[in-house]
Amino acid sequence: MAILINRNSKIIVQGITGKSGLLHARQCRDYGSHIVGGVTPGKGGTTIDGFPVFDTLNEAILTTQATVTMILVPAPWAADAILEAADGGINLAVCITEGIPVRDMVVVKKYLHQNKMLLVGPNCPGVITPGECEVGIMPGTIHKKGNIGVVSRSGTLTYEVVKQLSDAGLGQSTCVGIGGDPIIGMDFIDVLKLFNEDPETKGVFIIGEIGGDAEETASQWIKENMKKPTAAYIAGLTAPAGKRMGHAGAIITGGKGLAADKIRVLSECGVTVASSPTKIAQAMMQALNKQDCNS
Numbered sequence: 001m002a003i004l005i006n007r008n009s010k011i012i013v014q015g016i017t018g019k020s021g022l023l024h025a026r027q028c029r030d031y032g033s034h035i036v037g038g039v040t041p042g043k044g045g046t047t048i049d050g051f052p053v054f055d056t057l058n059e060a061i062l063t064t065q066a067t068v069t070m071i072l073v074p075a076p077w078a079a080d081a082i083l084e085a086a087d088g089g090i091n092l093a094v095c096i097t098e099g100i101p102v103r104d105m106v107v108v109k110k111y112l113h114q115n116k117m118l119l120v121g122p123n124c125p126g127v128i129t130p131g132e133c134e135v136g137i138m139p140g141t142i143h144k145k146g147n148i149g150v151v152s153r154s155g156t157l158t159y160e161v162v163k164q165l166s167d168a169g170l171g172q173s174t175c176v177g178i179g180g181d182p183i184i185g186m187d188f189i190d191v192l193k194l195f196n197e198d199p200e201t202k203g204v205f206i207i208g209e210i211g212g213d214a215e216e217t218a219s220q221w222i223k224e225n226m227k228k229p230t231a232a233y234i235a236g237l238t239a240p241a242g243k244r245m246g247h248a249g250a251i252i253t254g255g256k257g258l259a260a261d262k263i264r265v266l267s268e269c270g271v272t273v274a275s276s277p278t279k280i281a282q283a284m285m286q287a288l289n290k291q292d293c294n295s
Helices: 019-031 057-064 075-088 102-112 156-167 188-197 214-225 259-268 280-294
Strands: 010-014 034-039 051-054 068-071 092-095 118-120 126-129 133-136 145-152 172-177 203-209 230-235
Touching: 010 019, 010 057, 010 075, 019 034, 019 068, 019 133, 034 057, 051 057, 057 075, 068 075, 068 133, 075 092, 075 102, 092 126, 092 133, 145 156, 145 188, 156 172, 156 203, 156 230, 156 280, 172 188, 188 203, 188 214, 203 214, 203 259, 203 280, 214 230, 214 259, 230 259, 230 280
Parallel strands: 010 034, 010 068, 034 051, 068 092, 092 118, 145 172, 145 203, 203 230
Antiparallel strands: 126 133, 126 172
């Protein structure tokens, strides 16, 4: 079983009539995803490129029985779109939108503690189960069906890692971009738990970066709970303290969040860490081989 999404997932796109909304709805459909429609207030009752458009998400859910939503709503209204999805009974929301104010996400995070909906993102590339379904903006052509789970804070670096894994014959079960903002929905541990219980996932690759302590926290969980070989790469080894590197959450403050510290903790907890971005596939193979030798 694939985690989070599969070929049977019914997906609605919030913000479908926007330029990026329509573009990525088409790309997901071309990949094989079951896009059942979209939402843009004021444009309900119309059709765009074969997608029926609804005024509200509730109306869309009642008509299509969608259980997954991809959110490509502009930042000022994206938090409301997430809350609307939670209230509507959506099981999984994938928010691609970048630049959502932190104070808006504080409200969302608190609300989701009382709601069963899972949130991936915001500011993320989405989720893809190779050969079956995509909800997001990942380039599907570089993915290969297999048994390596990938979870990442970085969007672009995810593509580099996946390409290297695919070229080395290491296909992926599911790839999840959790996003690089300070406040996100699912974190490393949330996704690792799913991979840990997924019979189709035989190994996991983690893509981390400077800032925060998410990787260190995940390392301890891996040490205590992970049943599958795990490898990782941490970006930002040469990043200067106090300077944000790309993502809003990728900043070293007060001497914390250093790449070197994350690499040390991961290694101490049994994770095989790639020493450079050119040795990603090699690190994953080492982790798999180490597991075979210990079994």
